[in-house]
Amino acid sequence: MSDPLLEGTVVENHGAHFAVLVDGRTVRCLLRGKLKKDKRRSVAPVAAGDRVKIAMLEPDRGVIEHVLPRGSGLSRRAAGGAPLRQTLVANIDQAIIVFSAAEPRPDLFMLDRFIVAAVASGLERVICINKCDLVDGEPLRARLAIYRQCGYRLLYTSAVGGEGLEDVKQVLKDRRSVICGPSGVGKSSLVNAVAPGLALRISEVGNVTHKGRHTTSSISLLELPFGGWVADTPGLRQLEFWDVSPEKVAAAFPDLQPYLSGCKYSNCTHGDEPGCALRAAVKGGEVDDRRMRSYLQMAGC
Ligand SMILES: Nc1nc2c(ncn2[C@@H]2O[C@H](COP(=O)(O)OP(=O)(O)OP(=O)(O)O)[C@@H](O)[C@H]2O)c(=O)[nH]1
Ligand SMILES: [Mg+2]
Numbered sequence: 001m002s003d004p005l006l007e008g009t010v011v012e013n014h015g016a017h018f019a020v021l022v023d024g025r026t027v028r029c030l031l032r033g034k035l036k037k038d039k040r041r042s043v044a045p046v047a048a049g050d051r052v053k054i055a056m057l058e059p060d061r062g063v064i065e066h067v068l069p070r071g072s073g074l075s076r077r078a079a080g081g082a083p084l085r086q087t088l089v090a091n092i093d094q095a096i097i098v099f100s101a102a103e104p105r106p107d108l109f110m111l112d113r114f115i116v117a118a119v120a121s122g123l124e125r126v127i128c129i130n131k132c133d134l135v136d137g138e139p140l141r142a143r144l145a146i147y148r149q150c151g152y153r154l155l156y157t158s159a160v161g162g163e164g165l166e167d168v169k170q171v172l173k174d175r176r177s178v179i180c181g182p183s184g185v186g187k188s189s190l191v192n193a194v195a196p197g198l199a200l201r202i203s204e205v206g207n208v209t210h211k212g213r214h215t216t217s218s219i220s221l222l223e224l225p226f227g228g229w230v231a232d233t234p235g236l237r238q239l240e241f242w243d244v245s246p247e248k249v250a251a252a253f254p255d256l257q258p259y260l261s262g263c264k265y266s267n268c269t270h271g272d273e274p275g276c277a278l279r280a281a282v283k284g285g286e287v288d289d290r291r292m293r294s295y296l297q298m299a300g301c
């Protein structure tokens with residue numbers, strides 16, 4: 001007997017509601033009750049990007065019966081008391097981490113957190129600094145040079161002025177990407193600029209000084225007209241880690257790595273112990289002080 005269930009991809013997740021793309025058509029779905037119970041330390045068992053099997057109820061409505069095994073995704077610890085995993089997007093290759101040159105000003109400690117989350121999730125990462133039309137970029141480029149030295153791909157863009165958009169297209173082409181970063185940096189604007197047909201909602205407020213307003217409220221996975229898929233996500237004010245060990249944090253700091261095992265004491269906390277190779281490297285100008293502080297915050301030293 002043939003399988004009465006249809007296989008598809010979750011392309012949108014809005015609370016308990018999902019949109020599943022099956023053979024080119026979108027089916028609105030809820031979850032079968034048994035899946036809700038099987039939470040396995042997750043706030044939700046299904047995320048955008050998941051491959052699922054659904055049973056049809058009506059021509060455009062169905063119910064998700066099974067979730068197929070997942071590849072890499074972007075997860076964080078869900079807000080709230082209990083330690084639960086929240087997978088923002090599943091089955092993706094890379095994270096495009098967007099910050100803005102201004103409005104809001106880039107918080108490099110937060111940028112480092114996004115990089116760690118992406119590295120720990122096994123994703124390729126590209127840093128994208130948007131709104132370059134708003135500032136003289138030279139001082140910022142100098143501050144960010146360390147990321148190039150670390151081997152990260154770094155793009156400078158303007159969703160309104162057009163700078164760097166060809167690079168963004170090239171990075172997105174034929175890959176499955178998640179666009180993430182703080183609110184108001186222009187994530188949706190960038191996606192719209194490279195793929196105008198998608199028409200994502202963007203903030204109508206030109207000057208992003210408002211706090212706590214998110215224009216994008218759900219996660220949607222969109223097919224790009226030039227090949228590939230991209231998930232636009234709501235801006236994250238906080239990024240609490242899920243399953244990130246000190247070793248994984250260190251993996252995101254190639255500039256610090258040569259010094260981390262050179263301390264006199266193998267359990268060095270890189271505080272004021274004698275013989276700390278990391279502190280010595282900062283003092284000697286080989287390691288950036290801010291990067292060290294960022295590492296220490298995240299590695300829980
Ligand atoms: N000057 C300038 N403004 C931009 C640029 N990109 C986006 N904006 C503006 O910044 C504001 C926020 O843009 P959005 O695309 O909604 O930002 P977002 O990152 O998707 O925000 P959330 O969905 O809330 O996470 C809007 O007013 C955009 O017009 C840019 O490159 N330059
Ligand atoms: Mg948005």
Ligand SMILES: [Zn+2]
Nearest residue numbers: 263268270276
């Ligand atoms: Zn040390």
